[in-house]
Amino acid sequence: MTRPRRAAAGSGERFAVLDPATGEAFDEAPDQRPEELDAVVDRAHEAWRGWRTDSVRRTTALTAAADAVEAAGADLARLLTREQGKPLSESYAEIARTAARLRYFAELAPRVQPITDERPVRSEIRWRPLGPVAAIVPWNFPLQLASAKIAPALAAGNTVVVKPSPFTPLATRLLGSVMSTALPEDVLTIVTGREPLGARIASHPGIRHVTFTGSVPTGRAVARSAAASLARVTLELGGNDAAILLDDVDVERIADRLFWAAFRNCGQVCMAVKRVYAPARLYADVVEALAHRAKTTVVGAGLAPGSQLGPVSNAPQLARVERRTAQALADGARAVTGGSQLDRPGYFFAPTILADVPPDSPVVTEEQFGPVLPVLPYRSVDEAVEAANGTRFGLGGSVWGTDLDAAEAVAGRLECGTAWINHHAELSLAQPFAGIKDSGVGVAGGPWGFHGNLRPFVVHRPEKA
Numbered sequence: 001m002t003r004p005r006r007a008a009a010g011s012g013e014r015f016a017v018l019d020p021a022t023g024e025a026f027d028e029a030p031d032q033r034p035e036e037l038d039a040v041v042d043r044a045h046e047a048w049r050g051w052r053t054d055s056v057r058r059t060t061a062l063t064a065a066a067d068a069v070e071a072a073g074a075d076l077a078r079l080l081t082r083e084q085g086k087p088l089s090e091s092y093a094e095i096a097r098t099a100a101r102l103r104y105f106a107e108l109a110p111r112v113q114p115i116t117d118e119r120p121v122r123s124e125i126r127w128r129p130l131g132p133v134a135a136i137v138p139w140n141f142p143l144q145l146a147s148a149k150i151a152p153a154l155a156a157g158n159t160v161v162v163k164p165s166p167f168t169p170l171a172t173r174l175l176g177s178v179m180s181t182a183l184p185e186d187v188l189t190i191v192t193g194r195e196p197l198g199a200r201i202a203s204h205p206g207i208r209h210v211t212f213t214g215s216v217p218t219g220r221a222v223a224r225s226a227a228a229s230l231a232r233v234t235l236e237l238g239g240n241d242a243a244i245l246l247d248d249v250d251v252e253r254i255a256d257r258l259f260w261a262a263f264r265n266c267g268q269v270c271m272a273v274k275r276v277y278a279p280a281r282l283y284a285d286v287v288e289a290l291a292h293r294a295k296t297t298v299v300g301a302g303l304a305p306g307s308q309l310g311p312v313s314n315a316p317q318l319a320r321v322e323r324r325t326a327q328a329l330a331d332g333a334r335a336v337t338g339g340s341q342l343d344r345p346g347y348f349f350a351p352t353i354l355a356d357v358p359p360d361s362p363v364v365t366e367e368q369f370g371p372v373l374p375v376l377p378y379r380s381v382d383e384a385v386e387a388a389n390g391t392r393f394g395l396g397g398s399v400w401g402t403d404l405d406a407a408e409a410v411a412g413r414l415e416c417g418t419a420w421i422n423h424h425a426e427l428s429l430a431q432p433f434a435g436i437k438d439s440g441v442g443v444a445g446g447p448w449g450f451h452g453n454l455r456p457f458v459v460h461r462p463e464k465a
Contacts, residue, residue: 015194017170020085020311021301021346027083029169032193034200037161040189041206044132044159047186052129052157055109062106062155064182066099072178080143080171081302085310085347086265088302098147098175104429105151108450115458122461127454129157130232131208134201136222138214139165139313140268140369142172148444149211150179150188156453158209162190163201167314198222205229209453212236213270216438223441234442234452236270239395239435240367242388243273243424244410246381246401251282254400254422255289261398261424263297263351266312267371271396271418271425275364276375277384283377287355290375291336294351299342311347312370318347321370324363325352328374333357338372365391381410389415394436398424 013033016025051058069076077091084091110127117123135149142164153160164172169192176190191197198218202210203225209232212222219237226233243258245251262273278286300307312318318341325339338352349371357364357374364374378384388397397414400422401407411419417435420426427433433445443449 066102105155395439
């Protein structure tokens with residue numbers, strides 16, 4: 001748990017945290033009230049005065065924090081799986097990614113940039129941090145997405161207040177406690193609680209940058225709240241990524257990669273494959289190959305040995321997946337495998353492959369965010385590209401085929417922030433990550449995400465007095 005000096009002076013109220021593998025409470029977290037944020041933000045602002053001045057100190061501290069995260073990996077992984085549901089191996093991978101991200105940004109520091117022009121003046125850009133940053137984190141990758149916000153903000157010289165989802169507060173609190181052993185007091189604070197805590201932190205006048213990952217409606221609300229104090233916002237609002245299979249694709253060769261690009265973390269990945277478009281002549285083969293993998297995937301509690309797919313992470317999301325699937329079936333889709341909740345305790349939904357789905361069904365046009373994948377046929381590549389782009393989302397997309405030049409040409413026509421060829425949802429820490437349309441505002445990742453936590457300060461000096 002986060003050390004007391006890192007948290008708000010709580011009201012003493014608590015809320016239950018449920019294990020999605022059983023649907024039962026296994027622990028509690030502090031239910032901090034919105035009015036408690038003033039003291040938290042004030043302390044973050046005071047800590048910022050010292051933290052912003054020494055980039056070498058920040059590099060050392062963030063590297064030490066990464067070491068501490070790795071040392072606590074076993075405890076973090078078990079707690080993450082317990083509250084989120086993913087298989088333990090995936091939790092370990094998330095923690096490794098968290099530590100790697102801390103190390104990557106630890107090596108970045110604001111650098112003075114000269115401005116070259118024709119004037120007899122020496123001009124340069126000196127990058128300055130913004131102040132306290134709010135990080136509002138969802139439940140699908142609590143630690144990885146927290147670190148995606150924490151690492152660049154701290155490296156840039158800001159302090160950070162993190163508000164995790166009430167579905168997954170415990171591992172984030174533990175992460176904060178572990179990292180704080182390497183950080184000065186109040187540089188990183190974790191606050192937990194139910195709404196309106198998130199709304200209050202987004203609108204707090206002492207917060208200078210709000211970073212949020214979640215749904216489009218909530219993202220719009222966050223932007224409206226942050227506008228009151230003219231705080232900067234970075235919003236990652238999900239996606240409805242399409243995978244286009246070209247006519248020369250080797251179905252069996254790519255089937256495993258394609259399946260797990262859709263079903264990893266029980267399909268609860270913003271940039272997962274959410275729709276597959278297959279050429280008509282290969283449609284039956286693609287459906288059969290994906291259905292076979294869905295039928296043979298081991299579904300179980302994340303802590304159970306051999307589990308490949310865990311439960312849906314929470315009851316509201318399970319209900320959403322059920323609604324999307326039921327509507328698709330009512331629209332005329334066919335569940336080749338799966339199609340319903342599993343008859344066992346917890347929030348388990350059978351891995352589902354849908355065929356014969358009407359293209360205007362919500363499971364195609366909206367983000368299902370669960371273990372359900374619609375497969376649709378197409379007659380021409382132009383038709384497939386138009387369908388892939390015909391959504392209000394624009395996060396990612398992929399093209400699969402043997403002729404890499406042809407695949408790259410099609411990928412270049414996709415309206416999204418990232419396009420992959422013969423794989424999907426793989427990101428380097430050094431690359432920008434951003435969506436278009438309703439998929440978000442701003443950039444995360446790499447030097448672009450780092451500079452999103454800084455503001456330029458320009459100094460002009462004449463060559464002669």
